[in-house]
Every structure is written in structure tokens, then in C-alpha cells.
Amino acid sequence: MTGKLLSTVLLGALLAACPKPAETPRKDDPPPAGGAATSDTRLPASTVIATWSGGQLTYGELLEKKSSTFSKLKSKYYQDLHTTEQRELEGVVVEMLVKKAAAAKGQSDEDYMKAIAGDPTVTEQQIAEFYEKNVKSSPQAPPLEAIRDRIRQYLQMSGQQEKMKAEIDRLKTEAQLTVTLPAPESSLAKFDLNGRPMKGNKDAKVTIVEFSDFQCPYCSRATPAVEALLKAYPNDVKVYFLHYPLSFHEKAMPAAIATECANRQNKFWELHDKIFADQGNLSDEQTAKFAAELGLDVPKWTECLKDPAVKAMVSADMQQGEEAGVQGTPSFFINGVQYSQGVPTVEAVKPFVDKKG
Secondary structure, three states: OOHHHHHHHHHHHHOOOEEOOOOOOOOOOOOOOOOOOOOOOOOOOOOEEEEEOOEEEEHHHHHHHOHHHHHHHHHHHHHHHHHHHHHHHHHHHHHHHHHHHHHHOOOOHHHHHHHHHOOOOOOHHHHHHHHHHHOOOOOOOOOHHHHHHHHHHHHHHHHHHHHHHHHHHHHHHHOOOOOOOOOOHHHOOOOOOOOOOEEEOOOOOEEEEEEEOOOOHHHHHHHHHHHHHHHHOOOOEEEEEEEOOOOOOOOHHHHHHHHHHHHOOOOHHHHHHHHHHOOOOOOHHHHHHHHHHOOOOHHHHHHHOOOHHHHHHHHHHHHHHHHHOOOEEOEEEEOOEEEOOOOOOHHHHHHHHHOOO
């Protein structure tokens, strides 16, 4: 394994997610009140930036007239800055922990992580099962023989990532790592969570917002970690689920609508769990079977699937994700702070639980 490949595997182990395919245009919000130029703008408000016969425009006037645009741009800048700070901090800390662990064994960093990653054996049965679960149902699915080697490489890489991530988590736990990097106040995302599915103590001081896609394999793998958070902090953490079905996942939007209709009958989390437990089968028939097994009023649930208001609610979740800077699924926000290292761990949430006030 070369150093470059090792770095790629390591990054994948830290940031496993289904990526958003492309930037989606954002809707303009109504301009907020005020909007005058502030001290941190790049030009004095009085600077004349355009003149014409009988008139002129100052920089401050431009900022005031287009305050929504510039406010959103500034917020996105601080979100991106903090996300990069978190990612780079994680990389530096992990590098130092790996270096220390490697030195203790008399190995180079590369050899240490190479030994951890290993060379996982992928069986023909695993390849066939992956194909059946993730590829075969697609209308344009190539035959298994055409992509057998690619599937094998993917499964080997995934196995290496899981082993390396487990080792990194072990090193961080052993070192009692605590990250206290504060988020810029203007980078905090604000969400409308009224009526959204929630788990945990409704009065909890820590609010975690998850953007998820029912067809994304990384999202289903996040479920146990979310449950671990709620178990570790039963009084201090609540988790909201917001939909973010990716455009290239054909079954993700129907699944999101199906769970919202289950939510109308107070069975969101039950259907959520069933879908993620059998993610390879997202057919309409299978989802309807789940609805019946859960004791839903199936005719009422089926009629709900046609209600345009339900799809509009899913779209509203997606819009909130766009505004907050979601780039893939699953994405998590802890008290408005975007968490950039995948799924939050018990250790990552602890500083928010311990924070006074």
C-alpha cells in the first residue's frame, strides 16, 4: 500500500458519507431588517462604488440593498472555515496519535497503519451479496462479471477503512482526547424543527440534527452510533431526523415520504428502523409490508403517500440542509455546529453536555 493510497484510505475512514452530487441553487430569504455595513466589511460604507448621471451608489448602500445575499455568504464562509478547522484539527491530532503509537512499536507511521489495515479477504459470496443488495435492482445495472473486480476492490477498501477507523477511535479514547475548538457564532446553523421526528429528552440541552438518506449505506451504519449517544446521555441529548434524499438514489425520496406518512401515525422511528435494517430492498411492496407489520392504518398510510404536502415537507428539510451547507449524508449538527468527522461519537458530544449554561 503506497503512502498516497494509505492517506486516501485514512481519509475515507474518517469521513465516510454519501456525497451530494452537485450544488443546488438556494432560494433567497426575505431581507432582514437593517443590513447596514459593519466594521468587518472589506470597504468603508461611504465608499462610492458606482456613479451615473444624477446618481451614485455607496458600498454601504449595496450591502443594505442586498443584505440577505451578503449575510448568507458571510455565514457560509464561517461554516466552511469551521468545517475546515475541524477537519484539519482532526487530521493533525490523528497524525500525532498514530506517530506516538507507531514509535512505541518501533514502526514507521506508514507501516503501523498498513499493519492495521491489513489485506482483507473478500469472498465470492460477499461480492454476490453486495451486487444483489446494491447494484442489481438498478435499471442500468451491468452484469456481475463486468464489475466483479471493482466490487472486490471496493469491499477491500471498505474493510481497510473500518479497521483503521476502529484503531483511530481506540487511540483517541485511550488518549482521552477532548476537542474544545469553539465555533464562530455566525457559523451556527438554525433549523425549524417543528413537527420533525425526534428521539431523546425533549428538554435536553444538546440538540443533534441529522440529515439522512434511506438509500445511503453510511446512513444505515450511523443508526447504532446515534443510539449509543442517546444511551450515554439519556437526559442531555435529543436527536432530530431531517430528510436529505440524494438525487441519484431513486428509492430515497419514496422512502422519505413513506416514513413521513408513518410519522403521521406516530410510527416514524419504527419504519425508519425497518427500512435501514433491510436497505437493499426498498421496493414499494416491501415498504407497504413493513407498514402492515407495524400495525399502521395501511389504507390511510397509502393515501398519505399521494399527499403533495408530505413531499413538500421532505423538500423543506432538504432546503434547510442546503442553507446549512450539507454536502453529503449522513450530516450532523450539534447545537447548530456542523460536525465534520462523520457520525458524532460519545466523546465528541461530551464537551457540549459538559458546557455550562
